[in-house]
Amino acid sequence: MATHDIFEKNSILLAIGIVIVISIAGLIEIVPLYFIGSTIEKVNGMRPYTPLELAGRDIYVREGCYLCHSQMIRPFRDEVERYGHYSLAAESAYDHPFQWGSKRTGPDLARVGNKYSDKWHRDHMNNPRSIVPESVMPGYSFLAKTEIDASRYAAHLRALNWTAQPNGVSKNDTGAMYTKAMIANAAADMKAQAGETDSDEAEALQKRYGGKLNVRDFDGNPDKVTELDAMIAYLQMLGTLVDFKTYNAKANLR
Amino acid sequence: MAHKEIDHITGTETTGHAWDGDLKELNTPLPKWWLTIFWITVVWAIGYMAYYPSWVIGDKNYEGYSKWTARADVHKALEDAQARLAPSFAKLQGASLADIRNDADLSRFATKAGKAVFGDNCVACNGTGANGVFNGSGYPSLVDKDWLWGGKLEDIIETIRVGIRSGHDDERLNTMAAYGGEDGQLTAEQIRNVAGFVLSLSGSTLEGADINKGKAVYLDDGGCNACHGDEGKGGTADVPGAPNLTDSIWLFGKGNVVSSITHGRNAVMPAWDKRLTPAQIKAVAVYVHSRGGGQ
Numbered sequence: 416m417a418t419h420d421i422f423e424k425n426s427i428l429l430a431i432g433i434v435i436v437i438s439i440a441g442l443i444e445i446v447p448l449y450f451i452g453s454t455i456e457k458v459n460g461m462r463p464y465t466p467l468e469l470a471g472r473d474i475y476v477r478e479g480c481y482l483c484h485s486q487m488i489r490p491f492r493d494e495v496e497r498y499g500h501y502s503l504a505a506e507s508a509y510d511h512p513f514q515w516g517s518k519r520t521g522p523d524l525a526r527v528g529n530k531y532s533d534k535w536h537r538d539h540m541n542n543p544r545s546i547v548p549e550s551v552m553p554g555y556s557f558l559a560k561t562e563i564d565a566s567r568y569a570a571h572l573r574a575l576n577w578t579a580q581p582n583g584v585s586k587n588d589t590g591a592m593y594t595k596a597m598i599a600n601a602a603a604d605m606k607a608q609a610g611e612t613d614s615d616e617a618e619a620l621q622k623r624y625g626g627k628l629n630v631r632d633f634d635g636n637p638d639k640v641t642e643l644d645a646m647i648a649y650l651q652m653l654g655t656l657v658d659f660k661t662y663n664a665k666a667n668l669r
Numbered sequence: 670m671a672h673k674e675i676d677h678i679t680g681t682e683t684t685g686h687a688w689d690g691d692l693k694e695l696n697t698p699l700p701k702w703w704l705t706i707f708w709i710t711v712v713w714a715i716g717y718m719a720y721y722p723s724w725v726i727g728d729k730n731y732e733g734y735s736k737w738t739a740r741a742d743v744h745k746a747l748e749d750a751q752a753r754l755a756p757s758f759a760k761l762q763g764a765s766l767a768d769i770r771n772d773a774d775l776s777r778f779a780t781k782a783g784k785a786v787f788g789d790n791c792v793a794c795n796g797t798g799a800n801g802v803f804n805g806s807g808y809p810s811l812v813d814k815d816w817l818w819g820g821k822l823e824d825i826i827e828t829i830r831v832g833i834r835s836g837h838d839d840e841r842l843n844t845m846a847a848y849g850g851e852d853g854q855l856t857a858e859q860i861r862n863v864a865g866f867v868l869s870l871s872g873s874t875l876e877g878a879d880i881n882k883g884k885a886v887y888l889d890d891g892g893c894n895a896c897h898g899d900e901g902k903g904g905t906a907d908v909p910g911a912p913n914l915t916d917s918i919w920l921f922g923k924g925n926v927v928s929s930i931t932h933g934r935n936a937v938m939p940a941w942d943k944r945l946t947p948a949q950i951k952a953v954a955v956y957v958h959s960r961g962g963g964q
Binding site: 451534547 | 722730738789806
């Protein structure tokens with residue numbers, strides 16, 4: 416008993432002792448994930464979100480879509496047959512925070528990109544029951560009426576760079592999530608992506624983000640960049656980035 | 670722990686500690702059953718760590734005796750299913766519509782597999798029963814005899830494969846342009862007249878429309894017949910894709926005919942050749958074909 420005395424008679428020491436004991440389990444489980452080489456798969460095609468997609472993602476988080484939708488196809492046959500290839504860790508590389516979710520009132524959205532037409536998403540966001548009579552999803556008709564302030568997004572991209580480089584943002588773009596050019600052009604890129612497919616600005620945007628972007632008027636209103644443009648741009652790219660033709664599933668079993 | 674004092678009432682050891690002079694605490698041992706389970710769980714945990722992937726060693730982790738991974742599991746489940754279904758899918762791939770109809774097993778397999786694919790991918794637009802969302806929603810019913818791009822099995826397969834205005838290299842493409850607006854081809858009056866003519870083809874009327882003038886617009890100024898045909902019966906083999914305007918089935922709604930002509934319509938059906946295998950596409954096409962409208 417004598418050895419216990421010191422903890423029993425000293426509440427600060429007791430608290431420190433508790434913290435140490437509890438952290439051991441956490442440290443053993445979490446810390447190795449940062450060091451094992453195999454945590455994140457090697458894939459081709461991942462790129463950071465464009466400003467417009469990022470705005471859509473912000474709205475997704477703001478509206479709490481994750482409360483009813485997961486973005487995590489689990490490695491089970493039924494899920495893979497319904498939604499497509501199971502989600503990879505690499506696919507969440509640019510998600511801060513990730514949207515895996517833990518509740519499915521609606522279907523998983525990890526690979527909903529390019530599955531339906533923009534018009535379907537417009538109708539569905541406006542009033543889900545207008546096309547899926549059984550739906551219990553709320554309508555978000557205000558998205559089409561709310562314009563986005565594109566000028567805010569340069570700061571947003573800069574902030575995300577800090578999450579990728581917690582020790583400070585590099586001066587010469589090495590290891591940066593968003594390059595200086597992406598940040599400088601954030602507002603223009605946002606407008607360009609919701610505009611005409613073959614404009615010069617759209618071409619510059621495609622180059623900056625590595626091509627294959629969806630560039631078009633998503634919300635059916637070419638005059639404005641609305642939250643609905645952003646939401647649909649985000650939904651239409653979900654799960655479409657990784658090139659599964661070049662992905663070696665057998666080398667990434669875990 | 671030095672003094673092993675026994676409490677004479679219970680016969681149990683005390684902690685050897687005294688409070689307030691004479692208050693003592695019994696050191697009752699843990700119950701046997703509890704202790705046994707505790708030790709079993711400890712042994713179990715060690716076995717578990719040895720059998721399943723567990724400890725991290727450097728930048729790798731110990732694979733465990735079983736070398737189990739969730740991903741290997743799912744690949745195996747998919748391969749097993751594939752192996753089980755491959756013969757049926759292969760048979761389906763090689764079968765003509767008549768073959769499928771004559772083979773009860775094959776036909777049941779195709780409609781079941783097709784229904785599953787339909788449920789996972791198609792119901793969002795075409796409704797859970799394939800009967801569209803409602804007349805005029807812009808999402809067609811697949812159970813009626815009205816087809817935009819053909820209702821033969823091969824046509825349905827192709828439409829599913831490449832989509833309509835989908836951006837696919839072989840997409841099905843035909844454009845209903847906007848005829849109204851400032852730089853539109855027709856005036857608002859002409860549009861009203863031609864809409865009246867179009868509605869008259871299925872026995873409806875439109876207030877304030879001159880049908881004869883509308884017919885002239887249809888055949889001359891508008892050139893609607895190039896796609897909808899001289900009689901308005903819809904797309905032909907040469908120029909497919911335009912709806913039949915005489916059957917009172919309205920993709921975009923009977924009340925929206927003026928709007929369809931003024932603003933144009935270009936509904937999109939996505940291409941499915943990247944999401945579905947050719948065999949799945951065939952199965953879902955057989956399912957759709959069997960819903961009542963197939964030709």
